[in-house]
Amino acid sequence: MKLHYIGIIRNDSKPGVEIVSEKELSAYSRFTRQNYAEFMTLFAKTVAERTRPGQRQDVEEQEHTFHAYGRTEGVCGIIISDHEYPALVAHQLLSKVMDEFLSSHPRSAWATAGDNSVTMPELKEYLTKYQDPHQADSIMKIQRELDETKIVLHKTIESVLQRGEKIDDLVAKSDGLSNQSKMFYPFLVTAASVQMS
Template sequence: MKITALLMLKCMPEGADPIILANACDVSHFGFFQRSSVREFIVFVSRTVAKRTPPGQRQSVQHEEYKVHSYNRNGLCAIGFMDDHYPVRSAFSLLNQVIDEYQKNFGESWRTAQADSTEPWPYLDNALTKYQDPAEADKLLKIQRELDETKIILEMTGKVVC
């Protein structure tokens, strides 16, 4: 399970291309000469998916071995590029957290953005690393995993005692 990119975009109501507010990509698993092309591809697909995601909606788009998840909250759109095995529930939980954190840090300033931002947003880079494990993004999945581990330990203890 891998997250390749997380992006924040401002969706334009007139049908114009969405504006990139923040971008974090991990293209280290691609060849050195492919990396710039992959980044351009991520930006292109992100703009396309964000443009087609209506406000208040979530959607997932399959592209080759990747799923592109998007969540548009009143024009502020979070996009995640995950591999096919990343749980959908965890993906949308992560996108929701990213939007919440963006609004907490920047408020409504994103509404006045007129061009793509090149400023790094450290939270997004940290989220890209931290949430490679889907259980970090989805509390229910984390609890389920802990219960499964406890169950295995109890079964092993029961076998040793008997």
């Protein structure tokens, strides 16, 4: 079980803005870390842009699950984990992170902010602490919330894209990816396919 990413994305306008995030990239070689970080940001923004206010959803893509929680304030929390990580714990952590962020950062602090321009040191601590999902302390609270909220499970990133959109097109037109990462994308898809077999 592994957590790879925790982030908060402003999704009230497109393109989404990654206000603050923390990534766990130690599983990747130093040559590919930056590429994986850029793809995490790209796909986190994509899922956040397509998560409605008040909606929770899980999106599975290759070996990752994107857990999303859209808030009415115009932000969306995203956690990227592997498939084995319990969804209930991920959504509990999302609730905690979003509540803390919104209580300590007024809208004026992030409404016009750029990518990663807000600090939230707790994210690094949570990314480390919650690698062990048993650290979740109030699973019953999130269970009640989930009973009241439908989580939509999508099997791939493509299922949350708009009609006619393709992942390859999204990668090609993304300003957030370096040319090196765009060239790396076909290798990433091939490697993930081989790893899944």
